Amino acid sequence: xKKTKFSAFxxxxxxxxxxxxxxxxxxxxxxxxxxxxxxxxxxxxxxxSVLTALFSARFFVHEKAFWFFNPIKLILLAxxxxxxxxxxxxxxxxSMFCYVFGLKKTNPGIVKVETDLESExxxxxxxxxxxxxPGTITMDIAESKGKTYYYIHWxxxxxxxxxxxxxxxxxxxxxxxRRIWR
Amino acid sequence: xxxxxVFTFSAICFVVLALLLVYxxxxxxxxxxxxxxxxxxxxxxxxxxVLFALASKRSIYLDIALVTAxxxxxxxxxxxxxxxxxx
Amino acid sequence: xxxxxxxxxxxxxxxxxxxxxxxxxxxxxxxxxMQASTCISTLGVLGVIIGAIIYSVAELSDxxxxxxxxxxxxxxxxxxxxxxxxxxKAAYRRxxxxxxxxxxDKYGExxxxxx
Numbered sequence: 001x002k003k004t005k006f007s008a009f010x011x012x013x014x015x016x017x018x019x020x021x022x023x024x025x026x027x028x029x030x031x032x033x034x035x036x037x038x039x040x041x042x043x044x045x046x047x048x049s050v051l052t053a054l055f056s057a058r059f060f061v062h063e064k065a066f067w068f069f070n071p072i073k074l075i076l077l078a079x080x081x082x083x084x085x086x087x088x089x090x091x092x093x094x095s096m097f098c099y100v101f102g103l104k105k106t107n108p109g110i111v112k113v114e115t116d117l118e119s120e121x122x123x124x125x126x127x128x129x130x131x132x133x134p135g136t137i138t139m140d141i142a143e144s145k146g147k148t149y150y151y152i153h154w155x156x157x158x159x160x161x162x163x164x165x166x167x168x169x170x171x172x173x174x175x176x177x178r179r180i181w182r
Numbered sequence: 183x184x185x186x187x188v189f190t191f192s193a194i195c196f197v198v199l200a201l202l203l204v205y206x207x208x209x210x211x212x213x214x215x216x217x218x219x220x221x222x223x224x225x226x227x228x229x230x231x232v233l234f235a236l237a238s239k240r241s242i243y244l245d246i247a248l249v250t251a252x253x254x255x256x257x258x259x260x261x262x263x264x265x266x267x268x269x
Numbered sequence: 270x271x272x273x274x275x276x277x278x279x280x281x282x283x284x285x286x287x288x289x290x291x292x293x294x295x296x297x298x299x300x301x302x303m304q305a306s307t308c309i310s311t312l313g314v315l316g317v318i319i320g321a322i323i324y325s326v327a328e329l330s331d332x333x334x335x336x337x338x339x340x341x342x343x344x345x346x347x348x349x350x351x352x353x354x355x356x357x358k359a360a361y362r363r364x365x366x367x368x369x370x371x372x373x374d375k376y377g378e379x380x381x382x383x384x
Contacts, residue, residue, distance in 0.1 A: 022336055023337070089311055093285055093288075096288060097284075100291050100295065106296070108367065109373040111373060128347075129350075131353045132353075135304055137300070137353055137357045139361060140354075140358055142379070151376040155301060157373060160373050185272055185324070195283055202294065212299055213363075214303075214365055217356055218302060221306070222289065222290075222310070225309055225310050225345070226286060233317065241333065241334040244337045244338065244341065251348075259355050262352070262355035262356045
């Protein structure tokens with residue numbers, strides 16, 4: 001089992017504490033004057049998030065620990081989630097509508113697609129983005145000879161060539177994810 | 183039209199959609215279909231809970247929806263691990 | 270005026286939830302049904318969540334409710350792909366295959382090569 005690094009522990013604690021504040025409504029107490037801070041909740045949250053981070057930091061953080069707190073990357077992440085990814089999501093949902101109500105024929109199959117992202121987070125983020133768009137599900141990630149491959153179940157296989165299929169599945173998402181996790 | 187009525191009506195629509203999925207839950211040829219159908223029923227019931235929270239203006243339903251979401255996720259990951267034989 | 274925006278979001282959500290349900294009832298093989306269920310957990314959820322956030326901020330002016338709704342939507346977006354590909358991989362390893370042969374099956378070929 002891996003040892004927990006201190007930086008990983010610290011960043012996990014901060015994220016856990018922010019999440020606790022969100023869920024218990026203490027961040028809202030800043031805005032509404034009639035709903036003051038409660039010291040009990042704040043202290044209990046601190047204890048719980050330290051304990052949680054002690055157990056779970058080694059699973060979450062493997063690479064740079066403080067990436068999450070870099071504002072430029074956060075802005076890029078927000079642009080990706082709110083504009084680029086949302087547009088892909090809407091397109092894929094509309095085409096799924098066409099498949100379901102018989103406007104287009106389905107033609108399912110599993111294709112193999114290569115990616116050249118290096119960071120683990122970037123690879124899992126691209127896999128999750130592909131799975132979230134209806135019409136494609138990432139089934140497995142395999143590494144062989146230093147290259148990373150996705151096996152993707154695709155509902156309408158238009159081409160079996162690795163490069164063309166990759167362009168048509170990943171679209172602009174891969175470019176943005178590489179930009180975020182550089 | 184009053185907003186609360188619209189929310190209640192659309193919540194009922196979500197529940198009807200969830201009931202339609204019970205067909206796939208019962209008939210589904212493989213266990214995977216059943217797992218996916220149960221997950222989707224969970225999500226649709228959650229959406230009905232959110233709409234009821236809006237209609238009755240109480241946020242307590244949202245806590246229940248959050249707990250149901252967590253349990254549904256844990257349940258479907260559990261099922262898939264069991265199917266792979268690693269549990 | 271704001272009401273109609275919220276109703277529009279909820280209607281979009283209902284349409285895509287209906288798409289997912291009909292797809293799950295109508296498609297012939299397990300993997301395609303799984304694809305249809307993704308429709309429910311993306312736009313089917315996001316429409317209701319966005320509409321509810323607008324309603325709770327603009328009409329109820331209850332910000333803690335909006336924050337809770339945001340956490341719920343974020344949770345769905347983060348977790349639904351994880352359970353999705355866990356179930357897809359488990360189904361393939363378990364031996365679930367569509368009745369009609371798939372057009373191409375690179376995963377099966379590579380698994381056979383490994384064994």
